[in-house]
Amino acid sequence: MQMSNYLFFRTRCEAALAFYTACGLGQVTEIMRHGESGSPLKNAAMKGKVMHAKFEGPGIRFYASDNDDAEPMRGSAHILMMDDTRATTELFARLAEGGTITTPLGIQPWGDYYGKLTDRFGVQWMLNCALAARA
Missing domain, CATH: 3.30.720.100 (Signal recognition particle alu RNA binding heterodimer, srp9/1)
Structure with missing residues (x-):
């Protein structure tokens, strides 16, 4: 499965x-x-x-x-688990073009480099890099 x-x-x-x-x-x-x-x-x-x-x-x-009857995207997000802060920053910037950043990339209370955005097509993305110290 x-x-x-x-x-x-x-x-x-x-x-x-x-x-x-x-x-x-x-x-x-x-x-x-x-x-x-x-x-x-x-x-x-x-x-x-x-x-x-x-x-x-x-x-x-x-x-x-x-689908002509598709409902607006909501309530779900793609989460990308990353292992390189530079790649995370670059991908986040590309996905954010024309979209809305809801959580700017940064070190979060749980210690990871994380950000969240909604892209220009209404899809939510979360990028999380657990190896922030390797930046």
Whole structure:
């Protein structure tokens, strides 16, 4: 058994996945589109949008799609457990572009280098680096 997140966007899934690729998180390894290859199409406006995608990178796997009835993202976050403060700082800055930082990166009461943000697509990210002393 393995748990993975599934992100639902209304129509911006492809742009979000391109953004995560540009941030260096990984790449799309599977993609299916609404109305193609025999997939059902309930809404003509969704034709060609992402029906299902798999995104993978080192230590990362999640799924995503466009759904015209998707609810706004809330109540969940991706947490990335990092082992290098410089890489944590750089990735945090890339993910934060056009988004909102909710907890600036810094040493937290539990001793880790941590920050939280909501990216430009409404996805929450937490980056935690337990090896802050190695910065």
